[in-house]
Amino acid sequence: MEGYTSKPVVYIGSQELAKISALLPSNKKRSMIVHSLVSSLGLMNNPKASENARRLQVVSPRKASYKDLAVYHTRDYLNAVLDASNLTTDGEDQETDILVNAEFGLEDDCPRFAGLAEYVQLVGGATLTATKALQQNLADIAICWDGGRHHARKSHASGFCYVADCILAILALKRPPVQSANPTPPNTLSTVRKPRIMYLDLDLHFSDAVSEAFYSPVSFSTPQVLTLSIHHTAPGFFPASERAALSNPSSPNFDPFTLSLPLKQGASDKTYECIWPIVENIRKTFEPDFVVLQCGVDALAGDPCATFNWSLGDSPGSMGWCVQKVVNEWPGKKLLLGGGGYNSPNAARAWAYLTSIAMNKPLDLETEIPDHVGFPLYGPSFTLNVSAGNMNDHNSEEDLGTLHTRFDNIIEVLQKRLAV
Numbered sequence: 001m002e003g004y005t006s007k008p009v010v011y012i013g014s015q016e017l018a019k020i021s022a023l024l025p026s027n028k029k030r031s032m033i034v035h036s037l038v039s040s041l042g043l044m045n046n047p048k049a050s051e052n053a054r055r056l057q058v059v060s061p062r063k064a065s066y067k068d069l070a071v072y073h074t075r076d077y078l079n080a081v082l083d084a085s086n087l088t089t090d091g092e093d094q095e096t097d098i099l100v101n102a103e104f105g106l107e108d109d110c111p112r113f114a115g116l117a118e119y120v121q122l123v124g125g126a127t128l129t130a131t132k133a134l135q136q137n138l139a140d141i142a143i144c145w146d147g148g149r150h151h152a153r154k155s156h157a158s159g160f161c162y163v164a165d166c167i168l169a170i171l172a173l174k175r176p177p178v179q180s181a182n183p184t185p186p187n188t189l190s191t192v193r194k195p196r197i198m199y200l201d202l203d204l205h206f207s208d209a210v211s212e213a214f215y216s217p218v219s220f221s222t223p224q225v226l227t228l229s230i231h232h233t234a235p236g237f238f239p240a241s242e243r244a245a246l247s248n249p250s251s252p253n254f255d256p257f258t259l260s261l262p263l264k265q266g267a268s269d270k271t272y273e274c275i276w277p278i279v280e281n282i283r284k285t286f287e288p289d290f291v292v293l294q295c296g297v298d299a300l301a302g303d304p305c306a307t308f309n310w311s312l313g314d315s316p317g318s319m320g321w322c323v324q325k326v327v328n329e330w331p332g333k334k335l336l337l338g339g340g341g342y343n344s345p346n347a348a349r350a351w352a353y354l355t356s357i358a359m360n361k362p363l364d365l366e367t368e369i370p371d372h373v374g375f376p377l378y379g380p381s382f383t384l385n386v387s388a389g390n391m392n393d394h395n396s397e398e399d400l401g402t403l404h405t406r407f408d409n410i411i412e413v414l415q416k417r418l419a420v
């Protein structure tokens, strides 16, 4: 198509996905709000694009099969979440239900809900559909805003996450692509590097389940996966994980492929701009073939978590600026996933804007929200931007200096491990 580079951005969406994903108790209706804003802004219509813009190809997700999900999740967990008949409703059996639910984390912030089985299959399948589009070379960028469930574990729901779609995607990307009809001669096969995947997590919360799934402090081979989580951590702040603290090469438990960069309260564009060269250095050192970018938006100003003060914007250090660098400047293929974000209209603003960045035709942040079913949610500004608030940024120059020194050491270790 004229005016476009040849490959589209694959965008996973369907009425069914929006409807089922909108049932998530922590983010009721969010999926519908997000997809309807993206649609109402015309991003799915592909109006005449500027040079180098990419068109958006909306792809319906296929449901993940039991086998797809069992690549990571345990059978017992899948039986508990996929089979509604496991849930009795009255009498003595209620006690058994409570015990089963507790065993699999299906309580407190992860209650069972009507539609849970479909949710797990469809959201897991949505991220895997996006992953497949990259592997089959249909796209260099694929987006699944309903994915990014980075707290879900092998046999345990946690932190509003019931399906470990990030981990399933990484495991799929680790596998070499299907052989073509003309396979590479055996003598050259040995020189082909296995795909490397960098998982970068921008969510306010530490990517505990993903980081721990690939954590391997005693391995001396070159892992295919590097995880880097930028987040807030503090005593009592979710999730409690040893790995959430600043990575430390002096620790006996240090794994240079499982990296953690915690920031203090009020982190703003200025702080993200200051730490971004660290992210760039890790990427340049690891040279990933695929980048899985978890774009949780609960670090943005205006989120009920009220912990960071990040702006959506396009100025240096903003979320849009960081994502622009990953999708448009980094080599390799990118999978963009959603995540946390509890101010639904702001999540919709952010993911719509990031979609336009992935299409390489960023919307103007002053764009007025179009008249559509979700319109009343966007007051009082009724524009696309999510501006920073007045929160103090507690990340001092000294703190940021410490992060840089620490990561200089980490990158040295990483270089040595990769040179083996």
Ligand SMILES: [Zn+2]
Pocket (backbone or CB within 6 Å): 203, 204, 205, 296, 298, 339, 340, 341
């Ligand atoms: Zn979060």
